[in-house]
Amino acid sequence: MVTYSGKAKDVKVLNDKEVQISFRDSISAFDGIKKEELPDKGITSCLTSVKLFEILDGYGFATHYISKIDETQMLCKKVTILPVEVVCRNISAGSFCRRYGYEEGIRFEKPLIEFFVKDDEHHDPLITESVAVQMKLVTENEAILMEAITRAVNEVLIKIFDLISLQLVDFKLEFGKTTAGQLLLADEISADTMRLWEKKTGEKKDKDRYRQDLGDVIVHYKDILARLNAIQKIPKYMPxxxxxxxxxxxxxxxxxxxxxxxxxxxxxxxxxxxxxxxxxxxxxxxxxxxxxxxxxxxxxxxxxxxxxxxxxxxxxxxxxxxxxxxxxxxxxx
Amino acid sequence: MRIGITKFPGTNNEQDVLRALSCLDVKGELIYPWDVKKLENFDALVLAGGFSYGDYLRPGGIAAQSPIAEALMDFEKSGKYIIGICNGFQILCETKILPGVLTTNLSTKFICKWVNIKTENIQSPLLQNLEQIIKIPIAHYEGRYYHDSTGIKKILTDNTVAFRYCNEHGEITPESNPNGSLENIAGIANTRGNVLGMMPHPERANFDYLGSDTGKQIFANLIEEIKC
The missing domain is CATH 3.30.1280.10 (Phosphoribosylformylglycinamidine synthase subunit PurS)
Structure with a gap:
């Protein structure tokens, strides 16, 4: 069995169709320059991902998630991860502010969609859709579909987090392709892959706590998970x-x-x-x-x-x- | 003997067909797009002209998606007769029971006039004893017969062209082609000969006092065949 190790997860190929994804306690930022082990990080990220994938499944999104194996492991469909990831921004923050020099906290009228190439050597650079298509990283059809799916996910997640008094600032999605050519939401969806602010106070609840040394990273990660688990009824609504x-x-x-x-x-x-x-x-x-x-x-x-x-x-x-x-x-x- | 005449929303030639049949002492019956079960009781179908479903999308395009159109394929396979006139011809092409498609006249005008068509010598009982040159009205905006080159070749090899636009001497000329149809095609049959589609209106060439009664023979042939 082949195992691939990432910065925070291991992926074990079980068979032609399935993989087992294990979440470790590692956390890293700035292309791995800053890294650490934080107790309970693996459990919290895994359970948050499980919860969010289950919610997205419920709304009809095609995801790689099959089931939860245990508190740090998910069973997922085997996919080829596309070399382009999609970021959706509702409010300016992070690399957007660094790149353009805008202040944090600007609300966008229409959520912004950005594509990034997964390429550590070049620090995951921003890429335009036309370059991504031209360089055959994705097909035009895939790029269109990835944007459409990301916008729909954004709409759903905004509603979910709004229920638990959190503001969805931005998030990143990775996509995978099955051998049959089906596009699936892949990787993880957790406080590691999004920015969430406390609605009333604006307090940061996500990985920025680690990046900016704000402390209590896992406390806040756990709080997000607890609030998600406390949702009684997922709102009925059809994207x-x-x-x-x-x-x-x-x-x-x-x-x-x-x-x-x-x-x-x-x-x-x-x-x-x-x-x-x-x-x-x-x-x-x-x-x-x-x-x-x-x-x-x-x-x-x-x-x-x-x-x-x-x-x-x-x-x-x-x-x-x-x-x-x-x-x-x-x-x- | 039971002959059904299709009436889709927007069909407006069904009364003319009823009248043409009653002249031959046959009482036609209207059949609606959802009357699929009734279909088996009929010996033949006439798809009457008009503008089924407003000809939205393409002429006959929506009618071809209706329940009765879906059942049409089995009706045809059973060997029963189907005559599609004008919009009925367009529906037969959209359901792919007949090959090709009817599209916008080259002139981009609705053409309503008397034309001459030449009866071709093909294997269909529906074309027996027809006059060689038939004077008959057309009334359509999308009557230009089109098929790709392989398709046209096949039609010619199969010898299924039933009628061609011609002049009064029976010559197939570009001038006598009212709408730009390929090969001057005005009507085609299937290879078996039990399906006939035509843009001109035989039901309107049924009485001398209207200008011509040469269309009558087509309905007479249909009735004769059902009797056999």
């Missing part, structure tokens, strides 16, 4: 996804309507217009979170019903549908 499908006449098919528009534009003096083609677009809202399965479903709908493959082709972009939920926030506040 939505929205997709825009664009249907085009194939290049080989004459487009009389496009021709008419072209002639009309030329007559109006828009001489730089070289050609026009007219297509259709459909906007569909799904009561499901973004996922590889949803992507396949949209593909089937587009190929079999929305378009006639003889004369048309299509493309689509899946997005997390947040409009409705933004309204809900206003009501809550």
């Amino acid at each position: 939505l996804s929205t997709v825009q499908v664009i249907i085009r006449l194939r290049k080989s098919v004459l487009d009389p309507a496009g021709e008419v528009i072209f002639r009309s534009l030329s007559r109006k003096g828009f001489n730089s217009v070289e050609s026009t083609r007219l297509g259709k677009s459909a906007e569909i809202v799904f009561n499901a979170v973004p996922s590889s399965e949803l992507q396949s479903e949209i593909e089937e709908i587009s190929a079999k019903i929305l378009s006639n493959p003889l004369i048309e082709d299509f493309e689509f972009k899946i997005q997390h549908h947040s409009e409705k939920n933004e309204k809900e926030y206003v009501e809550e506040e």
Whole structure:
């Protein structure tokens, strides 16, 4: 059996489909320059991850989590971890402030999504989506899906932490791919991978306590876990996804309507217009979170019903549908 | 003898088909998109023209997703007769019972006029004893027959083109092609010959005083075949 050791976890490959992830008591920051062993860190991070994965599973997110083995170990699906991780920011903090020189605590109107390359040698640099796609770290489809999933996770986690008086400042997600090509939320989701502030006082409850030597790291980690465990009822609510499908006449098919528009534009003096083609677009809202399965479903709908493959082709972009939920926030506040 | 005439929301030619049949002493019956169970009681189906479901998406596109369209495939396989007229032809193509697709006229205009079509010599009882040149009305915006080159080749090899647009002398010319259909195709049959799809309206060429009665023979053939 092969075992991979990370900075805070060991991953043991059990078989073709499953791995066992063990959480150690190690904590580290700044690419491992600062590291330490903190008693109970492994247990707390593991149980927090278990709890959050179970919550996300409940909302329909596809995750690698299968079950809890014991207090420091999870059974997970075997995946190939994508070399790009996604960070979602609701409030400015951490590397965002260092990189741009902005102060901590700026609330973003729309959550910011950032991609980072997992590359210790270059200190996990920020990467644009187009570079990540160009360098074949992820496909365009994967990048779109990763962003959509991250936004949906953000929406769910904000609600969950709000229930226990914590403010979700930012978090990091890692994604893995199964051999079948399914994209899954992977790694861990814990106080090590997010920033949480006490809602009333703004007190830091996360790994920044370690980074900034604020002390009582595990006390606060344990407090987060205790509050999560105390939630009586996970709120019922359905994250939505929205997709825009664009249907085009194939290049080989004459487009009389496009021709008419072209002639009309030329007559109006828009001489730089070289050609026009007219297509259709459909906007569909799904009561499901973004996922590889949803992507396949949209593909089937587009190929079999929305378009006639003889004369048309299509493309689509899946997005997390947040409009409705933004309204809900206003009501809550 | 029971002949069903499909009535989708937006179908508007069913009364003309009923009248065409009643001239031949057959009482047609309307059948609705959800009447799948009734289907087996019918000996033949006529998919009447119009704008099923507003022709949203593509002409016939939504109708092709309806329960009755899903059952159409078995109906066809059983050897029973189906005639699709105009929107009915579009539905047959969308369900892939007939090959190809009907798309926007080259002129981008709705064309409503009398045309001439030439009856091709193919293996379908529905085309027996038809006049060589038929004067018949068309009324459509999306009647341009299209298939990719392999598809067209197959249709020609299979010899399933039923009607071609032609001039009054029966010559297949570009000028007599009203909508830009490939190969001047106005109607096609399946290889077995029990399914016929056509853009022109035989039910409107049923009386001399309306301009022509040459469409009548198609319905007469249908009735004759069911009797056999």
